[in-house]
Amino acid sequence: MKPHVSVACALALAVSCSSPVESTTEEAPLCPSGQLALPNGTCIAPGLRADDCGAGFRFDGVDGCYPVLPPDPCPSGLMAVPGEEHCRPVAPCPSTRFGEAEGVAGAIYVDGSYVGTDSDGSAARPWQRVQDAVNAAQDGATIGIAAGSYVESVTIDGKAVQLMGRCPDMVEIVGRSNGVAPVYIPEGGAGSRVSMIAATGAGEAGVVTSAPGVTIDRVWVHDMPVMGVVVQSPTIKGSAVVRDVLVERVTRRGIYAIGGDIDVARACVRDVDLVDGGGGIVSHSNSTGEIASVDVVDSLVDRTGGVWAESARLTLDGVAVIDVRGAAGGNVTSALGVGGTFERPASMVVDRSYVALVDGIGALVLGGDATISRTLIRDVYDGSSPDGGVGVFIDADGLPVPSVSLERVVVQSTIDTSVVHQVGRLAIAGSVFRDVAPQEAGRSTGIGIVVVDARPPAIATLQLSGSLVERVPDSGVLVHGTDVVIEDSVIRAVFGPPDAIADGVSVRRFEGIVPEAHLRNVRLDDNGRAGVTAAGGRLVLEGAALVCNGGPDINGETFMSTDFDVALDDATRCGCPHADQPCRITTLGLFQ
Numbered sequence: 001m002k003p004h005v006s007v008a009c010a011l012a013l014a015v016s017c018s019s020p021v022e023s024t025t026e027e028a029p030l031c032p033s034g035q036l037a038l039p040n041g042t043c044i045a046p047g048l049r050a051d052d053c054g055a056g057f058r059f060d061g062v063d064g065c066y067p068v069l070p071p072d073p074c075p076s077g078l079m080a081v082p083g084e085e086h087c088r089p090v091a092p093c094p095s096t097r098f099g100e101a102e103g104v105a106g107a108i109y110v111d112g113s114y115v116g117t118d119s120d121g122s123a124a125r126p127w128q129r130v131q132d133a134v135n136a137a138q139d140g141a142t143i144g145i146a147a148g149s150y151v152e153s154v155t156i157d158g159k160a161v162q163l164m165g166r167c168p169d170m171v172e173i174v175g176r177s178n179g180v181a182p183v184y185i186p187e188g189g190a191g192s193r194v195s196m197i198a199a200t201g202a203g204e205a206g207v208v209t210s211a212p213g214v215t216i217d218r219v220w221v222h223d224m225p226v227m228g229v230v231v232q233s234p235t236i237k238g239s240a241v242v243r244d245v246l247v248e249r250v251t252r253r254g255i256y257a258i259g260g261d262i263d264v265a266r267a268c269v270r271d272v273d274l275v276d277g278g279g280g281i282v283s284h285s286n287s288t289g290e291i292a293s294v295d296v297v298d299s300l301v302d303r304t305g306g307v308w309a310e311s312a313r314l315t316l317d318g319v320a321v322i323d324v325r326g327a328a329g330g331n332v333t334s335a336l337g338v339g340g341t342f343e344r345p346a347s348m349v350v351d352r353s354y355v356a357l358v359d360g361i362g363a364l365v366l367g368g369d370a371t372i373s374r375t376l377i378r379d380v381y382d383g384s385s386p387d388g389g390v391g392v393f394i395d396a397d398g399l400p401v402p403s404v405s406l407e408r409v410v411v412q413s414t415i416d417t418s419v420v421h422q423v424g425r426l427a428i429a430g431s432v433f434r435d436v437a438p439q440e441a442g443r444s445t446g447i448g449i450v451v452v453d454a455r456p457p458a459i460a461t462l463q464l465s466g467s468l469v470e471r472v473p474d475s476g477v478l479v480h481g482t483d484v485v486i487e488d489s490v491i492r493a494v495f496g497p498p499d500a501i502a503d504g505v506s507v508r509r510f511e512g513i514v515p516e517a518h519l520r521n522v523r524l525d526d527n528g529r530a531g532v533t534a535a536g537g538r539l540v541l542e543g544a545a546l547v548c549n550g551g552p553d554i555n556g557e558t559f560m561s562t563d564f565d566v567a568l569d570d571a572t573r574c575g576c577p578h579a580d581q582p583c584r585i586t587t588l589g590l591f592q
Contacts, residue, residue, distance in 0.1 A: 036468060036490045039545035039571075039579065040521050044488060046468045047410050047432040052374040054318035054352035056083025056298055064376035064410045067320040067354050069300070077169065077220060079246040079268040081300050082320050082354075090246045091196055091218035093167035098123065099196055101144025101164040108133050108141060112148035130154045130163070130173060137161045145171050145197065153180040153203060160191035168198040168220035168246075175203030175224075185209040187236055194219060205230040206250070210238045210260075217243035224250040228269065233259035233290045242267060252278035254304065257294050257312065259286030264296040272304035274326065279305030279337075283312035285344045306335035306358075309368070311344030317351045324358040332387040333360035335377075338368035342400055350375055360388040362411065367399020373407040380414040389416030391433070394460075396423045406431050413437070418472070419449040426451070427463045436472040446473035446496055453482035453513050464489055474501050476527065479537070481510025485518045492525040502528030504549065509536030509562045519544050523579075530555040531574070536562035543571040545579035552586040 048064035108121030165171030199206035206221030228247035254269035280301035326333030340346025346368030382388030391411035418433035473496025536559030
């Protein structure tokens with residue numbers, strides 16, 4: 001059996017048409033700055049624009065949206081979130097003795113410095129312990145706490161109270177070594193509020209709640225042996241609104257929803273010690289299957305693990321995840337991650353966010369659905385894991401087949417691959433993948449997008465449109481045993497060391513599966529070896545332009561005993577410096 005080549009004017013292998021066809025392709029018009037010309041004369045503007053930036057982000061005019069943050073790390077007790085150029089306290093300290101609670105009708109007060117024995121909760125005779133005030137309070141009461149360090153574990157149950165310190169710098173509740181959190185709100189404390197305090201010391205976490213409708217605002221949780229803020233659902237659904245909270249120097253997880261719902265805004269989570277894995281913000285279903293939900297806006301996760309949803313729902317908007325570190329000897333770490341099971345599905349939605357300095361993977365999707373838009377992922381390396389250095393990694397391995405959408409996403413400066421897609425559906429639009437730079441000599445990586453059908457029969461498919469792949473050393477798009485559609489896109493400047501493949505698009509048979517790639521209105525420009533290669537697969541080019549590639553524009557060959565099949569239409573053109581000639585199909589044995 002001979003390889004099949006179908007061309008509009010019956011091109012023979014390595015020979016142009018016997019009757020040359022006069023080019024009808026005009027030179028591409030000059031596109032506006034930041035836009036790229038396509039073969040059909042239209043222009044595209046992949047990547048991020050100024051109007052894609054969130055309120056706390058600034059467009060750099062080149063790569064995308066960067067969070068506005070102080071130039072140096074904030075010291076202990078101070079914080080900043082995207083949009084803040086200077087470090088600030090978690091909350092300012094009022095001049096009044098009991099802060100915002102002073103003068104509130106029916107308020108009762110706590111002051112550990114009071115030496116009397118006649119405490120009744122009044123400002124003149126305040127309680128000396130916070131728990132005594134909680135016990136004495138009526139449902140809905142406000143408790144004002146004066147400056148001091150209160151060594152106790154406070155439980156709010158059977159009523160809703162508003163626990164308000166003077167400010168986190170002046171009021172701390174120091175948990176005792178009895179396993180109970182400094183502040184614990186079981187189900188009976190529904191509707192309670194904790195604000196303007198610091199929580200530290202011993203205990204399960206700084207603030208733990210199982211109740212619905214809890215508010216945690218302007219709280220500093222620090223130096224806890226376990227976690228920071230926990231919302232759980234042992235029997236009923238716990239939920240909390242978390243605002244202007246700083247969590248630092250805790251262990252395993254900064255903010256954690258286990259079967260509960262958390263609405264987070266303007267939070268800073270940093271320096272979480274991942275001794276047993278975990279992350280900065282984590283959501284997880286509980287043992288009864290209750291699905292957790294975490295929504296995070298305008299927040300910073302820094303110098304710790306990333307943000308992860310395990311059999312849970314996660315949304316991020318205006319979030320910066322920076323300097324992501326894994327646990328020593330642990331699994332690969334990701335800045336953003338989602339994973340689910342058939343019984344407990346998971347989903348992640350990320351918009352207008354920023355991921356940088358990641359030891360591992362930028363965004364990891366394992367058996368869950370994900371939508372990432374208007375987000376910059378950059379500087380991804382693999383200092384602690386051989387599986388790292390990937391911008392976006394999609395897999396399932398026996399889990400539900402994922403469906404992933406990347407829209408106006410920029411992935412740049414990774415050391416392995418921009419995108420690895422192994423199972424499920426991946427749709428990419430208006431995105432940029434650039435600057436893959438392997439750190440090891442001879443490393444056989446350095447790919448823009450690799451699609452591998454690694455979990456048959458759950459086929460991996462790719463729809464790539466309006467996008468740019470550039471400055472990668474091995475392959476712009478590598479297709480192993482699956483189907484892809486690439487349209488209205490540019491793949492260029494694929495260059496590498498002498499042993500690199502350096503093809504714009506490479507389509508290859510993989511484990512008995514014959515791939516098929518359709519390229520429509522695609523420009524393949526200045527790639528070091530072939531513009532496109534079909535090795536034991538099917539390749540269809542419609543209105544493509546292959547310009548100034550270093551080797552053959554189109555290479556087809558038998559691979560793993562499977563013939564290739566290349567089909568061109570008469571609008572597909574090749575040449576240098578312009579795509580103004582019919583294309584030649586060669587068989588050079590590049591993959592023998």
